[in-house]
Amino acid sequence: MIVLASVALGALVGGFRAIRREGNAKDIAQYAAVYAMAFGVLAIFAAVLIERAYSP
Numbered sequence: 001m002i003v004l005a006s007v008a009l010g011a012l013v014g015g016f017r018a019i020r021r022e023g024n025a026k027d028i029a030q031y032a033a034v035y036a037m038a039f040g041v042l043a044i045f046a047a048v049l050i051e052r053a054y055s056p
Helices: 002-020 025-054
Strands: none
Touching: 002 025
């Protein structure tokens, strides 16, 4: 669940960053995709670390 939320958050952050830099639609889509992937990878690592920390 944390991964899906992070991917959505990353897409929003990337999209807003591209809008703030006055990018066109392709720029916004690219930023959203890249940020979504980056946040997703970080969330996977976080989920693995959390799982290892709390499993007996």
